Amino acid sequence: MQRLAGLARFVPLRPYDYVGRKEACNICGASATLPVSGYDRRIKRLNTVVCSDCGLIRTDPMPTEAELADYYRHSYRLDYQLAGSGPPRRHLVRTRAEAVRRADLFAPVLAPGARVLDYGCGSGEFLAEGGRRQWTMVGVEPGEAYAGYARGLGLSVHSDLPQTEEPFDAITSNHVFEHLRDPLGTLRSLVALLKPEGVLYLAVPDMGPSPRPAFDRLHFAHVHGFLPETLDLLASSAGLCLDPRFPRQGTNAVYTRGSCDLRPDPTLAERVRAGFNPISPLAYILGGAWIGATYRRLKRDVADTLWR
Ligand SMILES: [Zn+2]
Secondary structure (H helix, E strand, O other): HHHHHHHOOOOOOOOOOOOOEOOOOOOOOOEEEEEEEEEEOOOOEEEEEEEOOOOOEEEEOEEHHHHHHHHHHHHHHHHHOOOOOOOOOOOOOOHHHHHHHHHHHOOOOOOOOOOEEEEOOOOOOHHHHHHHOOEEEEEEOOHHHHHHHHHHOOOOOEEOOOOOOOOEEEEEEEHHHHHHOOHHHHHHHOOOOEEEEEEEEOOEEEEEOOOOHHHHHOOOOOOOEEEEEHHHHHHHHOEEEEEOOOOOOEEEEEEEEOOOOOOOOHHHHHHHHHEEOOOOHHHHHHHHHHHHHHHHHHHHHHHHHOOO
């Protein structure tokens, strides 16, 4: 029965089973918004808006902490993978490659023994890669399945942000901030753990202009959406500026302490909205272009389940 209830969450054209709360913009505190989409990639009803004052994208109403926890407990793994326990092969191949790229980025500024925190470390590939480079690696991962897998490899993983750790030379967070209800509060907590000259790496999906259907770019677990401009504004609000020593690649960026004091750009919201393709799910379905993408996604999920 439990499994049936879980599957019912995937029935298209129906709203998600949550009430949520109206919330002000997490970065600038404004309440005015423009609409972005009424559906998400599962073609379920989900309302997404952009802040009129600063361009930050958010789910509206915002799911409560308890509702998000419930979603992760019952739907998230099923939504992302058919696999049972442990990370699927595709996940590991992708995250190991990303871990090497991220470590290469920091290699010029981190000496052996440097302290590095990975916030949202998942199954721990970046922790392992940093360990191979003789950095002291600490991870934070609230998802018990992945945290347990990483601990099984001998990696140091907390389930929540450690309060009493020594400060870090580098803090990284790869595709985590789009999941957070309070990205600014979390970023401030991370900055408090950063050494004065430390660097902080943020990577999130880039929600800038794209021809993809708007609904196909949105997901219940992604309660905030960023463009390079809003990621920089978030960082500035937490006392960080872009670190000119590192290349900026869209919404992958490295910051360090400074007072660049960015201001919200009131023209951004309209550009954000215009960058979303408003094609309706029905028009998209009738157009048939989704068949290839769905086939490839299914094939990949089945392959992950069979070859582990
Ligand atoms: Zn705002």
